[in-house]
Amino acid sequence: MEETNLGKILIVDDNEDLLFAAKMLLKKHAKEVFIEKDPRRIPFLVNNTSFDVILLDMNFTEDTTSGKEGFHWLRQIKEIDPKAVVILITAFGDVEMAVQALKEGATDFILKPWQNEKLLATLSAAVKLKESYNQVDKLSNRQKQLQADLKKPFSEIIGQSASMKNVFSIIEKVAGTDANILILGENGTGKELIARAIHDRSERKDEIFVGVDMGAITESLFESELFGHKRGAYTDAKEDRAGRFEIADKGTLFLDEIGNLSMPLQSKLLTVLQKREVTRIGTNKSIPVDIRLICATNMPVHDMILENSFRQDLLYRINTVEIFLPPLRDRQDDIPILASHFLTVYAAKYRKQFKGLKPNALQLLQRYSWPGNIRELQHAIERAIIMAEGDELDSRDFFFLSAKPSNDKVSSNTYNLDEVEKNLIQKAIDKNGGNISKAAKALGLTRASLYRRLEKYGL
Numbered sequence: 001m002e003e004t005n006l007g008k009i010l011i012v013d014d015n016e017d018l019l020f021a022a023k024m025l026l027k028k029h030a031k032e033v034f035i036e037k038d039p040r041r042i043p044f045l046v047n048n049t050s051f052d053v054i055l056l057d058m059n060f061t062e063d064t065t066s067g068k069e070g071f072h073w074l075r076q077i078k079e080i081d082p083k084a085v086v087i088l089i090t091a092f093g094d095v096e097m098a099v100q101a102l103k104e105g106a107t108d109f110i111l112k113p114w115q116n117e118k119l120l121a122t123l124s125a126a127v128k129l130k131e132s133y134n135q136v137d138k139l140s141n142r143q144k145q146l147q148a149d150l151k152k153p154f155s156e157i158i159g160q161s162a163s164m165k166n167v168f169s170i171i172e173k174v175a176g177t178d179a180n181i182l183i184l185g186e187n188g189t190g191k192e193l194i195a196r197a198i199h200d201r202s203e204r205k206d207e208i209f210v211g212v213d214m215g216a217i218t219e220s221l222f223e224s225e226l227f228g229h230k231r232g233a234y235t236d237a238k239e240d241r242a243g244r245f246e247i248a249d250k251g252t253l254f255l256d257e258i259g260n261l262s263m264p265l266q267s268k269l270l271t272v273l274q275k276r277e278v279t280r281i282g283t284n285k286s287i288p289v290d291i292r293l294i295c296a297t298n299m300p301v302h303d304m305i306l307e308n309s310f311r312q313d314l315l316y317r318i319n320t321v322e323i324f325l326p327p328l329r330d331r332q333d334d335i336p337i338l339a340s341h342f343l344t345v346y347a348a349k350y351r352k353q354f355k356g357l358k359p360n361a362l363q364l365l366q367r368y369s370w371p372g373n374i375r376e377l378q379h380a381i382e383r384a385i386i387m388a389e390g391d392e393l394d395s396r397d398f399f400f401l402s403a404k405p406s407n408d409k410v411s412s413n414t415y416n417l418d419e420v421e422k423n424l425i426q427k428a429i430d431k432n433g434g435n436i437s438k439a440a441k442a443l444g445l446t447r448a449s450l451y452r453r454l455e456k457y458g459l
Contacts, residue, residue, distance in 0.1 A: 006030040006123050007052030007130070012039055012073070013089060014060045018112075022055070025116055026123070039073050046080045053126045055110070058090040058097060071101060078105045085130045087122060089114075157193055158341050161333040163326040167194065174321050175201035182318050183296040185325030188373030191296035192256060194323060199252040204292050207251035212244050215257035222265050223281055227272065233282025245278045245289045252292040258318065259299025259310065270314045293318060300436075303448035328370040328377060335366050338374060342381035343393070350385055358394040368401050369426075422457040425450070 009030045011022050019035040026033045036045060039060055046054075054077060058070030070088060077084050088109040090098045098109035107126050110119055157164070174181060175198045183191045192211060199209045217225050224234075228243030244253060261269065272278055273293065277286045295318045304310035328335065339357055347354045357365075370376055384397040425443065432438035440450040 006120075006127050008032045008034070008049065009053050009055065009123070010034045010036065010045060010049070010051045011055040012036045012042060013055075013057040014039075015057075018089075022119075025119070029120060029123075039069065042073050043076060043080060046077055046084065052085065052130045053123055054084060054086045055123075056086055056088055056106075058088055058101070070097075071104065074101060074104060074106055083130075083133045085126045085133070087126055157190070157197055158338050159331065159334045160337065161326075161331045163331060164334060167323060167325065170321065170323050171198055171201065174198065176203065178203075178292050179320040180292075180318050181294045181321050181323060182301075182315075183294065183323045183325060184301075185296070185298060186327050186373055187298050188375030189325040189327060190374055191298075191325060192254065194325065195252070195254040195256075195294045195296065198294060199254075199292070202252065202292060204251050208248060209252045209254065210244050210248035211254040211256060213256050215260040219262060219265060223268065226269070227278040228280040228287075230280050230282035233280075237282070240280075243278060243280065245272065245291065246287060248291045249289050250291075252294060255293070255295045255318075257297055257299075258295045259297035259301050259304065263309070263311065266311045266314050270311060270317060273314075273317050295319075298451075300447040300451050303446050303451075306446070307448055309448075328373040332366050335377070336362055338377055339365055339381055342378050343385065346382045346385045349382075352385060352388075353391055354385065354388075355392045358392050360395040361393050361398060364395045364398055364401060418457075421453070425453055425457065 006026065006029050009026060009032070011019055011026075011033065013019055013022075013035075014037050016037055019037060023033045023035050034045065034049070034051070036042070039057075045051075056070060056073060056077070060069045070090075074086055074088070077086055085107045086105070088098050088101050088106050089112060090109050091112050095109075095111070098106070101109070107129060108122055110122055157168070159165075159167075171194065181195075181198060183194055185191055195211070196209060199205060212226070223229075224237070224241070224243065226243045226245055228241050228246055229237045231237055231240050255269075272289075275286075276290070277288045279286050299310075301310045301315055305312045305315060328338075336357075339362065343354055343357065365377070365380075372379075380398060380401060381393075383400070384393050388397045425439070428439040428442045429436070432442060436447055436450060436454075440447045443450065445453070
């Protein structure tokens with residue numbers, strides 16, 4: 001007979017000859033075969049090992065004919081594991097009792113003396129039944145998890161700090177409205193994730209979400225990308241094309257990095273937002289659009305208004321509600337759970353097994369200032385997992401972070417003006433808990449000026 005994997009099998013019978021004969025037969029077909037002549041050990045065995053099939057004698061030496069012991073131990077097994085697959089071992093004259101046992105939860109029965117082929121076939125069918133039970137449990141647990149995830153607010157956004165709870169609260173309030181939203185925050189803080197969360201909770205959730213990186217669109221292509229064009233409108237316009245506004249009709253349009261637009265482009269955008277219609281390049285036909293607008297920027301747009309680099313009327317149009325995403329350095333409580341999440345993601349991606357992060361690794365991650373925010377943390381975890389040799393990440397796996405100057409170890413023994421300025425800015429930010437407005441005031445700078453320096457020095 002072809003060898004099969006019958007998993008883990010437990011045989012309980014007071015006949016030692018039968019036990020050893022069964023073990024000799026089954027050991028080449030099963031992963032493991034456990035034998036036990038004392039039924040009083042059944043609770044211990046079933047509680048401590050997951051068996052695929054249990055072969056249980058109906059009668060033991062204390063009662064060789066009534067089958068009461070078999071019923072007693074069957075009930076004990078089922079009480080411990082309701083999905084246990086139990087096959088009864090019984091003599092020919094006990095068939096009626098075996099049938100009764102099937103009604104009480106046994107899966108099948110085998111007559112003594114058995115035929116080897118019959119025993120193997122019965123066990124094989126029982127193992128398949130056990131596998132189906134396991135599959136049902138797996139699907140049930142998956143369904144429960146999906147239901148829990150649906151009920152759990154913001155399961156796609158990781159964060160439990162007070163600042164993130166405030167963000168969640170704002171999203172809950174604004175998502176169901178059609179209010180225009182402006183999301184402020186440094187690069188890498190997850191602005192698009194927040195925009196998508198708002199869309200997914202809005203009345204437009206069944207419609208399209210269209211994202212546009214305004215910083216990546218050149219001035220010459222701005223109108224074509226956003227408003228569309230007619231074939232032949234310009235040299236490369238080889239076919240009619242709808243712009244992002246048209247594509248997003250009835251859905252949500254997310255304009256990322258809106259602070260990077262020049263004043264002329266801001267004016268064109270404002271006109272479309274006011275009229276709620278677009279005109280493709282090369283035509284005079286106005287096309288009405290119905291969109292939910294969400295914008296985002298890492299630029300200090302309020303300060304830019306004072307510097308005449310951002311239109312105040314456009315800001316009024318796009319920020320009915322503002323959401324500020326704090327930098328990761330102000331969310332230290334979230335670093336362990338974010339790191340754990342990325343560890344799980346990239347361990348699976350690169351097919352590696354990891355127990356987690358050692359305390360010294362977490363301490364390093366929480367001390368580091370994360371100028372690139374969550375995106376930098378994500379890349380750091382991925383890089384560490386690729387290069388790590390152990391099954392736990394420790395601080396040595398993040399050598400590329402520890403090699404960088406830390407917040408509290410800036411040098412004062414330099415006369416390089418850029419270095420001095422960088423150190424002073426870092427100290428001001430640290431002293432003011434990462435609050436850019438307070439740090440700018442302490443340094444005698446506008447927020448816009450400070451932001452430019454932060455970008456210059458990679459802080």
